[in-house]
Amino acid sequence: MTSPADPVDQIREKISGYILSESTFREEITFTVKAESIVECCSLLKNTLGFTYLVDVTVVDYLTVKFPRYEVVYLLHRFGENYEENLKIRLKAALEQDNPAIDSVTSVWSGANWLEREAYDMFGITFRGHPDPRRILMPDDYDQFPLRKDFDVRDRESSKRCFERALDEGLE
Amino acid sequence: MGVSSGPLLGGDGFLTTKISAVANWGRKNSLWPMAFGTACCAIEMMGTFSSRFDIARFGAEAVRFSPRQADLMIVSGTITYKMASVCRRIYEQMPEPKWVIAMGSCTCGGGPFDSYAVVQGIDEFLPVDVYVGGCPPRPEALIDAVMKIQQKIDNEGPPIV
Numbered sequence: 001m002t003s004p005a006d007p008v009d010q011i012r013e014k015i016s017g018y019i020l021s022e023s024t025f026r027e028e029i030t031f032t033v034k035a036e037s038i039v040e041c042c043s044l045l046k047n048t049l050g051f052t053y054l055v056d057v058t059v060v061d062y063l064t065v066k067f068p069r070y071e072v073v074y075l076l077h078r079f080g081e082n083y084e085e086n087l088k089i090r091l092k093a094a095l096e097q098d099n100p101a102i103d104s105v106t107s108v109w110s111g112a113n114w115l116e117r118e119a120y121d122m123f124g125i126t127f128r129g130h131p132d133p134r135r136i137l138m139p140d141d142y143d144q145f146p147l148r149k150d151f152d153v154r155d156r157e158s159s160k161r162c163f164e165r166a167l168d169e170g171l172e
Numbered sequence: 173m174g175v176s177s178g179p180l181l182g183g184d185g186f187l188t189t190k191i192s193a194v195a196n197w198g199r200k201n202s203l204w205p206m207a208f209g210t211a212c213c214a215i216e217m218m219g220t221f222s223s224r225f226d227i228a229r230f231g232a233e234a235v236r237f238s239p240r241q242a243d244l245m246i247v248s249g250t251i252t253y254k255m256a257s258v259c260r261r262i263y264e265q266m267p268e269p270k271w272v273i274a275m276g277s278c279t280c281g282g283g284p285f286d287s288y289a290v291v292q293g294i295d296e297f298l299p300v301d302v303y304v305g306g307c308p309p310r311p312e313a314l315i316d317a318v319m320k321i322q323q324k325i326d327n328e329g330p331p332i333v
Contacts (some may be wrong), residue, residue, distance in 0.1 A: 138289070139254055146288050151286050159253035163297075166257035 007087055011049055015041055028090060035072070035093035035102050042091075042108045043074060051089070053077040054105070057115035059123040063149040070095040072102055072125060101126040122147035141165060177290045192330035198271065199243070200325040203232040203318065206242030206266060208259060211249030213276035213308040220311040230318050239265040244321065246314075247298070248275035250283065251291045261295050271316045271324070277307045 008029055012019070018033045020039040033041050043052040055075040062069055074091040093102060104127035105112045117128040117136040126146035127133060134140060139162040144151055209217055220227050227233050236242040239262045251259055263272070274294050277283035281305045282292035294300060301324060302317040 144288070151288075155288055156253070156292075159288055163253040163256050166254075167260060170257060170261050 002043075002050055005126075008089075009084075011045070011089065014049060015044055018044075028088070030090040030092060032071075032092045032094065035095055038072075038074075038091075038093050039099065039103045039105055039108065042074070042105045045089075046108050049078070051076040051078045053079065054109040054111050054115070055088075057105075057119055059119050059125055061123060061147065061149045068094045069097040070100045070125060072119065074105070095125065099126070100124070101128055103128050104130040106130055121145075124148065138162075139166065179332060183327050190330070192328070195330070196325050196328055200322040201231040202234075203230070203244040203271075204234045204236050204242045205232055205244045205246050205323065206239050206262065207235050207237065207294075208245055208247045208262065209249050210251060210255060211276075211278065213248035213278070216308040217246060217248045217275060217314060218312060220314045225311040225315065227315060230322065231317065232318050239263070240267065243270045244264055244273065244318075245270065245298075246273045246275055247279045247294050248308075250278040250285055251294050252289045253291055254289070256291050256294075256297055259294070263298055269328075271301045272298050273302045273304060273314070273321065274298075275304045275314060275317070276309060277305055280305055283307060 003018070012022070015031070015033070018037050019031050020034060021032045023030050023032075028147060048138075053076070055077050057072075058072060058073050058074075060071045062071070072093045072095060074093075076089050076091065078087040078089075080086045095102060100123075102125065106116065106127075113130070113132060114136055116130055117132065117134060119125050120130075120133060121135040121137050122145060125139055135142060138144075138146070139159075142158055142162050144155070144158045146153065200249075205221075207214070207217060207221075219225060221233060221235060232244065239245075243266060245263055245266060247259065265272070272279050272294075278290070279294045282290050284307075287297065288322070291297070302320045304313050304317045306313055
């Protein structure tokens with residue numbers, strides 16, 4: 001990246017008010033941003049800086065490794081005129097262990113709908129203002145968040161309970 | 173079975189047999205599979221159904237995706253608990269008599285997926301007649317399973333009318 005006007009500099013300047021820290025690993029740029037202003041930051045990135053494509057929303061659970069426990073990760077993509085001008089950045093927003101919640105970015109990218117539902121389903125992150133905050137993969141009455149690090153992945157009790165309930169309801 | 177044909181009946185033959193022998197003979201040679209394919213084993217099952225391996229040689233080529241027209245359920249692929257209730261309902265909608273083949277390691281015992289979402293063997297909720305191991309099993313193994321079902325039908329008692 002030795003272009004005369006580095007596009008990352010421009011982005012950094014525009015969203016500097018939201019950035020807490022920044023890191024680069026193998027030319028992948030990560031901004032850790034303030035969780036409380038994620039929607040403002042994202043709409044700036046989309047509407048002013050052209051990040052029209054939200055690739056993924058996911059979560060990392062650091063449990064005992066790091067504090068605060070959760071980080072919500074947004075992978076953004078900007079399409080350039082040429083392939084070389086495409087740009088990817090990553091946003092991270094840290095969330096506390098107790099009742100982790102963050103504002104939904106569905107108002108910015110409607111494609112965030114299912115991505116945030118999956119993040120809720122697997123990690124139990126509440127997305128405030130989400131239009132359809134149901135589980136997406138696990139049954140609606142499932143009571144665990146299976147990708148949390150303190151969940152035993154072999155624990156099938158909740159799944160069995162949901163299965164039996166589904167059978168009972170189906171036979172009525 | 174006693175077979176006799178002669179001038180007594182104007183040349184028409186007749187035979188004496190048991191209802192169960194005729195019924196089981198008909199059943200075992202016209203198994204209509206309900207293909208419950210949920211994962212990669214289903215690809216191998218399709219291969220078994222089509223011309224190269226040709227399960228039609230055993231009379232089991234009329235694959236129905238409606239349980240009401242089928243009597244052999246071939247469960248091929250990983251079954252999650254969310255899918256298990258669907259699988260069980262489909263099984264219950266099949267008319268009697270009916271048989272179940274558990275095809276592949278996942279259906280037999282969960283396969284590699286020792287996880288919160290995957291059923292560790294469909295015999296947790298279905299009466300399985302034949303288990304076929306393998307990941308996925310070769311078509312020959314599925315054909316062998318169908319032949320085992322045929323043997324099992326042969327040994328069944330008279331139908332309940």
